[in-house]
Amino acid sequence: MSSSTPQHNRLRSRVACEPCRERKRKCDGASPCNTCVRYAYDCHYPQSGRKRKAAALSADRTSPAAEHSPSTPTDQKAQNRIQSLEANSGSAFVRKMALGIDPANAPRLRLFAWNVFLGSRKSNHTPMSRSIIQIISWPEMEELASIYFAKVDPCYGFVDRQSLERRMRTHWSNSNTETGAFEAVICGVAALGLLFSRRNVIDAELDLVETAKRILEQSMSVHPSLDIVTAWVLRVAYMRMTAPAHASWMASCMLMHTLEAAGIHSTHVLDWSSAGESGQALTPEIRKRILGVAQHLNIWMSFDIGRSRVHLQTLDFDLPAPREGSYTTELLELLPHSENLNPDKSVDVLDLKNSLATIVERHHSAPPSVLAQCNLTLLLCRRLRTLNFHFQGSLLNQVLSVTARGIQAAQDLLDDCAPWHHVVNVPFQIICILLALDTPAAIAQLNDGIKTLSNIQLVYPTDAAKEALSTACLLIHLHRKRKEADLKTLSEIVSTYSPSVLFDQQFATQPQNINDWSSHTWLESLPEMPDLQTFDIDRFLNGSSEWSLPGDWTQGL
Structure with missing residues (x-):
């Protein structure tokens, strides 16, 4: 059927892909299907005749001309709107981020920590309407x-x-x-x-x-x-x-x-x-x-x-x-900035960056207002992350300053028995953003965020508060596992290919050449390298004289 022909009846696929079958989601039979595209699943079908049937059904629904033609502006606009919706939604961001860390153990899509109660502020009493x-x-x-x-x-x-x-x-x-x-x-x-x-x-x-x-x-x-x-x-x-x-x-x-x-x-x-x-x-x-x-x-x-x-x-x-x-x-005063983030509006990286720079520089005087500022900051960060923007320099420091104030504001409201909806929502979303930023300064804030979530579930021991804390801990655990896997890979490389190992291999045949290595290891003999956070590798590779390699280092290469 041509893509321009209106469809009045819902199309059903005779077979679902493996991710949709496991998660019991509706599947349109395409390859990849729309559900897997939206949630970044690894779309694949069982190794049987079903896969060929699903591909045939998908081909029947697409005209030959449309199959080879590029996406239309309307299709691109719709895709951009979906990306904006997902970026605006904290829950969708959490799900997508977790899938990037560990697809097998990522939490399901839901509104974590939307407020402290999520409908649980009730008792066995049947409410009565009266004067x-x-x-x-x-x-x-x-x-x-x-x-x-x-x-x-x-x-x-x-x-x-x-x-x-x-x-x-x-x-x-x-x-x-x-x-x-x-x-x-x-x-x-x-x-x-x-x-x-x-x-x-x-x-x-x-x-x-x-x-x-x-x-x-x-x-x-x-x-x-x-x-x-x-x-x-x-x-x-x-x-x-x-x-x-x-x-x-x-x-x-x-x-x-x-x-x-x-x-x-x-x-x-x-x-x-x-x-x-x-x-x-x-x-x-x-x-x-x-x-x-x-x-x-x-x-x-x-x-x-x-x-x-x-x-x-x-x-x-x-x-x-x-x-x-x-x-x-x-x-x-935050309303105009919020309205500009409507999914129907097209905003680019520069617009988002300028808005973020404006928001983080604002001064908010009271905890509820600070949480509103922080919430808007987090949304802008999510939108920029979807556009592969790299946070660095003063903007990164300002973002982390706002998140630190947000964590403290949530704790202040908790102490004041003021369960604003952002009391649990903002600390949880801050933890997600800190994991996504993944810098030493960002990781250092995780302890304060988790501590605040723990305090919230002690004061308000609701299922929503407990789930927020457990999900945040799960995300940190998955992040740590990925870091440990990376560290293991790096350790194996160093232990296999380091100069000390290569030297040991030569020692058996040329033992007379080791006099200079008897007192210290190869790592100790290297000069101090500059901090990688401030080292500009582009300037170094382009031959900039602002930082030159020490003579001892170049002689050892």
């Missing part, structure tokens, strides 16, 4: 709101504190037991307050999350108010730190569509009266902060799991003004 007044008391709500504004709001600052506290007092004083849009907001604030103050979940937290979820689901049939939009942002932020990746990404897409339905995405279509009818005024600053945090969440979730982000038409977004005690603007 927040029946779930927690007013003193408890005051305390949880204080925790929220102390730990969450400085990073995700999109809630007006004075307005919220005034409306909370009114809500409790009137003993209003009916749930509404505002209750979804305070349920979200209280749930995040519990998440950032208790290592283990309590029944009240699950009830708060369930109540907010029910209110938001019921609101889909009406025009969304500012309270509904605010409650959606709070819910998505909570899910990013606790829930599995797919459910969180779906919620972030719903949030973006809710913003569009409310008109908050554009100043030209915004219905200011309906947006502010809930009692909280939608100021230009609040609008910028809501829109910025929502974009931040949706973009990075789509990057992490290799899915599409929601692009809103006529999007009007400007950075909010900085305010004392908050670093939301600092976080949102």
Whole structure:
């Protein structure tokens, strides 16, 4: 069938290649098949008639003209997009890197350490949707709101504190037991307050999350108010730190569509009266902060799991003004750099290198913001690695400086009982990048990264945290095995072909020529060589006078 002819029915292969059969993946029967091409498997078929049949099926699906023609620009664009998706996704990078080290023992493709809990922050309690007044008391709500504004709001600052506290007092004083849009907001604030103050979940937290979820689901049939939009942002932020990746990404897409339905995405279509009818005024600053945090969440979730982000038409977004005690603007300043990494955009090595140089030079003041900077740095490093870029010099040192600060920031947040989603994700991805860089300075940081992951699984002993630690140790073990195999090969070469061995072979026939070797070995007689990290071999081979061989060395060659 010609490649230009649309295919309405899914083609099935009569036989699967060996890697797809072992991993129980769908195989298209090509040689190599698309699955093996994408995941860098060694595509091969059983030594039987099946291989010839698979090749015949593949030939039937390709026209003779297309078989000998080069790939079209459309095909190349699609391939580039796949490479960008895989480079943006930390899990795909981990899988591909492990396959390069040891294909037989590489971990399977999955989202390692996406957050600390991955859906495990729950108990045997069945969540109940009810009024927040029946779930927690007013003193408890005051305390949880204080925790929220102390730990969450400085990073995700999109809630007006004075307005919220005034409306909370009114809500409790009137003993209003009916749930509404505002209750979804305070349920979200209280749930995040519990998440950032208790290592283990309590029944009240699950009830708060369930109540907010029910209110938001019921609101889909009406025009969304500012309270509904605010409650959606709070819910998505909570899910990013606790829930599995797919459910969180779906919620972030719903949030973006809710913003569009409310008109908050554009100043030209915004219905200011309906947006502010809930009692909280939608100021230009609040609008910028809501829109910025929502974009931040949706973009990075789509990057992490290799899915599409929601692009809103006529999007009007400007950075909010900085305010004392908050670093939301600092976080949102990374948005333009993040959007440039969309898989649909074509970026070359120079663009990525310039972006990386800009990001590593930035100063981020608080641990959550430092982790966001580090996460973007790691993504840029992954993209550059796919283009075979070699890190060296000051850029490499700056990258390692950012990763060191990221490891320390994760430990600081752990000590503060602040389980941001990057607390476990960034240290794990740092370890992967350090192994990929494979320089002495990078390897030296591995101990701090593993130590932080170990501390995380001690404080939050979840399956996700334990899996992150065990997978990181597995990657280091595979890396060590490869190093040991290389060292063995080098040792065998030196022991077989070194001058001392050749000299020993000549000793039997010419023993009188060994007087000069009796006191020291051949290695000890060699002059000191320059450091290989700073030695420019190209200049040496081109006859540069900046570094010349000592006379004793050249005489011994």
